[in-house]
Amino acid sequence: MTSRVRHVTIDCADAYRLGTFWAEVLGAKVSDEDEPGDDEALVAADGITLLFVQVPEGKSAKNRVHVDLEPQDLTREEEIERLLSLGATLVSDHRRPDGLGWATLADIEGNEFCVERSKGERAAAAAGQ
Structure with missing residues (x-):
């Protein structure tokens, strides 16, 4: 048995706002189940699904991925x-x-x-x- 990548998850301060940015980048849309103020936002585009998750801490270093x-x-x-x-x-x-x-x-x-x-x-x- 093997695994597959279901989402690439990105921690952020504002999940819906960042999801909206990436939806524009990828020519996609934020999931209909997500709305401003939610602590998660999902963007499914051609070949990739990004999940934005709100976290309390800010970004502090260069991304490793x-x-x-x-x-x-x-x-x-x-x-x-x-x-x-x-x-x-x-x-x-x-x-x-x-x-x-x-x-x-x-x-x-x-x-x-x-x-x-x-x-x-x-x-x-x-x-x-």
Whole structure:
């Protein structure tokens, strides 16, 4: 017997607010069973379910686990701009002039995540080699 990952759980200060942010990021929605003020919020998107759980303590160090995003309909640069407009902040920039690399952003509660190139950008780079 084996196990499967049911949720990726993220501790936070405001479960519904952070869930709403990530729902926007992923083009999903917060579960109909969740509402503002709840201590949990569930976001199910293509291939991943995020569970946001309200905890009393704040974030105190760099995440040990984070998500890497691959834009689906936008370039990496366009996706980064979209995420910044949703309230994310740029933490560190590892993009290289040759197109490789990634950008590390933080969500509205400071949780880090990365944005990589899209599948199309990777394919175009491979075809150009």
